[in-house]
Amino acid sequence: MSKRILLFFLAVSFLFSGAAIAQTQQAAPPAQAPASVKPEASIPPGYILPDMSAKVKAAIEKSFKSEQFAAKTREVIKTDQKPAYLGIPGAPSPNLILGFLWAVWVGWIFSTVGAFGGIMAGVGHISIFGLGQYASSFGKDHPLNKLTTDSIRVGNQWLVGLSAIISSFNYYKMGRLVLPLGMCLAIGSVVGAWLIPDLTAGKINLKAYIGYFGIVVLAVGFVLLKETLPTGQAKKKKAKEAAAAFEKQIKQGGKSSEGVNIIEGKWGLMIVAAAAVVASALWNSLVPGFKWVAYVLAFGGLVLSFFLGTTRFSFYGVEFEYKSYLPVIGGLIISAISAFIGVGGGFLYVPYLTSVAGLPMHIVAGTSALAVLISMISSIFAYMVSKGVVVQWSFILAELVGIFVGSIIGPRTSKYISDKWLKRIFIVLAAYVGIGYILRGFAGIRIPGI
């Protein structure tokens, strides 16, 4: 038990320390825009305030270096108004009550439909709290647009990261991990989690981010739709029939060995590859300069994974095998999507491992939770430490309370709505939100409520 506690708190402390270092960095006198030094003469008074973080100050200063951006900064920042979000005067002040109520809705979805809750949390951050519109009002490529977009993205990740810690801890208790599989997923996910934020943070505008987010929402809606279509229903029925048939003729096994037993796996090379990618993530977060070292380490780790060959293990006497580079690639792609959009990868890891790799649920649960945890920690660490992205703490608090309340209400109300109808409602919602975000992100067309 004490080991579990230690594991849990090591993970929590890793997350918190990322935030702490990030806050320390914000508080430190920045190299580009020292708080004690007066801003450049071209910056009118009232735009840079002492309480702003270094990143916000730097973004405002940068905007005044271009005439086009400076005009937008003057237009959007209302110097006569009170500082609000990120300490910017006249910015929207995310309403804690609204945040709480929206989180109740998110918690309700989590406890009734599942993964769609994470997406709804993102919708709240983009549309409901007014942050998305505020970011867009600065216009394309404006430094403050990018800063606010990153902040929204990390806000999403904090919620997912905390959930991942708790669920990993819970599923660790199940004690059914295929360690080489977890390590291979982690090799890919660590690289995906730092590389994508590194390549896109500060470069993606809110409009583009919204567009990509819309694609993910549509994809989730499509999966839900597939489940409710006659073919999906028939598949489920068939599975139920097979389960019932098996139950009738329970043929308890003659195999004696239980649990996971690794038969074949290149441990040494796997550890070297994992060490290389972890070193790449740490180098990227903590060492200023010599960025190429991080890229070489990450690339080296990935190349090594192609020499890992086949891993074979037995579970309850039945043999399973997989090409070791497959979970590496899966982890890379899934964590890259998660980090880019700011959602958890849990809803992708589980079907990937059960459907693509054909592994039993018993094993998948723990292994995927571990992979989500690792990729979220790396991703938040990358954003907050190396990029110094700013997040509002009180807002996360309100959201956590809301999610909890929603999760209490969910199971009590779900008996009044059938599972099928719940899914149908969310398919319509996913289609509306997904198409709305794609139109807004890529075509600049806005539909009501989006």
Next chain:
Amino acid sequence: MAAWWAGTFVLALWAVALGHATIYLARVINGSFLEQSSAEARELSNKSMDALKSGDKEAYKAINSLANDSFGKSFFQQVAVSAGSLWPAFLGAAWLEARFGDIRFAVPWMENGINFVPPYLICYIAARIIWGRAKRTFVTSVHPEMR
């Protein structure tokens, strides 16, 4: 300084206690729902293991997919409920930020020191460990049903 650490530790202990109370409340209110969904996932998962043991790959695949669906539902329910154990830690952090947000702690290799978050975190971890040990010693060893 000692008083600050003592006060912060007490705050962390309150956060831990409040988190546990919230989870306890959730169990009282919704325990049967949570148990029902996790029992279903557990049952299907065990059944798939039985199929695997008997070498019936087809039945295993079918039951495994059902277990996957059931597990997904139970998983997100647990995640949402678990938010209840952490919210007081953020309440404590928000209060500390309002009260001691400007204070810096000198750390040898860091020019600007650190803010309240790392010391608060240390206190919170210590409080969780002490709380857990105390619960095991004084409560669950006497009343195992209260785990």
